[in-house]
Amino acid sequence: MxxxxxxxxxxxxxxxxxxxxxxxxxxxxxxxxxxxxxxxxxxxxxxxxxxxxxxxxxxxxxxxxxxxxxxxxxxxLNRDEVHSPDTGSLEGDLRQIMHRFVGVVNGPTGAATLSLLSTMPRHPALAEAFRNGPLTVWNHTFEQMWDKAEARGEIGPAFRHSVAAESISALIVQRWLLTGLPVDEAYADEVLQTVVMPLVRSQA
Missing domain, CATH: 1.10.357.10 (Tetracycline Repressor, domain 2)
Known part of the structure; x- marks a missing residue:
């Protein structure tokens, strides 16, 4: 994405x-x-x-x-950093995309984003740029991933709009923004295995 x-x-x-x-x-x-x-x-x-x-x-x-x-x-932001993975399975694609997200939040983009979060409510143009820029890039990447997973029969059409789909980044974002705890690939893998994939399988 x-x-x-x-x-x-x-x-x-x-x-x-x-x-x-x-x-x-x-x-x-x-x-x-x-x-x-x-x-x-x-x-x-x-x-x-x-x-x-x-x-x-x-x-x-x-x-x-x-x-x-x-x-x-x-x-x-993120236009050159995020691309749709194609590992042949939804689990593999999710792992790659979550690892890339970890890389982004720990890099210069993540640091700059943190500094801007308190500013955006007072500057609508910045918030609009964020929605139309990095959020659109990530959403586009996820849409491509859902298309591939649907074509493989791993998920149904409704999954991409579900709360389960939102959970993929939610815990990483919460840990990054609120807890001060490290956000690394090991944590992303734990979220994938204990939260995301069980939700995917429950709705398959």
Whole structure:
């Protein structure tokens, strides 16, 4: 969670000049680091330029405002990190997708997301970018996985809309956001074996 079109293909540059794709990854990585370190309120366009090691004009050509910069970055989260697995079984696909989710929450994207959660209610554009960006990417990936599982006869059409389907990420998200306990692949495997797969089998 094939990947959706990249931002460069899907959206024009906000600044009016063509982007230099070779710098985009460096700039986005710098934005994520700063969001994790100082949060949205303290983030500045000049700080992004300094962190990325590029000129200020490079930033201002791409984005007119700080909100534009962060919205554009959020909208692209996970597009290159998440792809639909195809192991030949639903259990194998679930294991891969849960491991990828663990990798995301423990990486720069997860750290930046944590810093933004308290900001989103006051900035609807950020919340909309999150819904239309990473949440859409993950939902698309899950939909592809459900399609394959249905074709193999492992689940019925109703499963994808069930509470059981929601449980796949719920415990990992709860542990990540609320408990401060480690979120690792061993925990994801335990959730898969003791919670998710029994629910899948109960509705097969």
């Amino acid at each position: 094939a990947a959706l079109p990249t931002a460069e293909a899907a959206r024009p540059s906000r600044g009016g000049r063509p982007r230099d794709p070779s710098r985009d990854g460096v700039i986005r990585a710098a934005i994520l680091r700063l969001l994790a370190d100082v949060g949205y309120g303290a983030l500045t366009m000049d700080a992004v330029a300094a962190e990325a090691g590029v000129g200020k004009a490079t930033i201002y050509r791409r984005w007119r405002t700080k909100q534009d910069l962060v919205v554009d970055t959020i909208a692209d």
